[in-house]
């Protein structure tokens with residue numbers, strides 16, 4: 001695929017490379033890759049739909065593999081989860097992202113604080129060090145907890161018992177926001193939302209894609225409208241993923257969505273690029 005927006009590389013094509021890069025080869029290379037600092041993070045802006053201002057960014061990890069080029073997270077996160085490496089890798093992502101959020105704060109305090117969203121894998125949720133590691137990183141690097149949002153997928157929380165929710169609840173009480181990622185793909189009971197310590201719903205890209213056709217399916221539109229009004233009645237803010245066109249952005253704003261993320265605004269990119277976008281009054 002051709003990429004717009006000035007990316008410096010193309011993510012390796014999974015199918016073309018599947019034969020050359022074995023799962024086994026990648027898995028065994030993972031621990032050394034962490035030690036050798038081969039991972040890096042790209043940041044994709046989170047844009048306020050009301051005024052087009054950049055309010056923060058989602059941190060998305062990549063692997064600069066010395067032989068195979070840049071690999072996207074779908075290629076190696078599942079392997080890291082299988083081997084347990086996701087815990088130290090996730091901790092590295094969190095620390096690096098929080099450090100970056102602090103730098104943004106220092107560089108343009110006047111533009112208002114940029115918040116950082118970091119993905120958590122289900123294995124990290126079950127790891128007993130999650131709360132203490134997070135507290136330690138925030139303290140050490142001096143980021144207020146309200147500057148951090150942790151994204152957990154809907155499927156990781158389906159049927160979650162209290163033990164699994166406890167660390168999220170503690171983080172939320174400290175002021176860290178919790179977002180329910182990929183919402184709408186996991187068939188969770190909407191009433192269930194009330195017992196989860198989440199403050200943000202991230203509507204999955206499949207909803208935005210459903211609005212691609214013209215005229216958009218009226219049932220899809222009603223569904224999104226219904227989800228947004230339910231979320232708002234539960235005091236949740238709504239972020240939409242995968243916004244690729246101005247028409248989608250407009251429709252989603254009219255439906256009351258709060259925040260948007262997608263190629264229409266910017267592809268994931270280096271931290272300086274995010275800084276530049278955040279200095280603009282509005283993007284998109």
Ligand code: C2E
Nearest residue numbers: 060061072073074077093119120121242243244261262263
């Ligand atoms: P996600 O959390 O749902 O992240 C959004 C994905 O959608 C990202 O893919 C992003 O690049 C892509 N995207 C953003 N805007 C658009 C758009 O307008 N159109 C389309 N087609 N795609 C868009 P990416 O970076 O390949 O990440 C894939 C998944 O890998 C993420 O999905 C997340 O589940 C996981 N991931 C990424 N970084 C981390 C991490 O540090 N830790 C963990 N546990 N998972 C991560």
Ligand code: CA
Nearest residue numbers: 058119151181
């Ligand atoms: Ca996410």
Ligand code: CA
Nearest residue numbers: 181182202241
């Ligand atoms: Ca998502």
Ligand code: CA
Nearest residue numbers: 181182204205
């Ligand atoms: Ca996703």
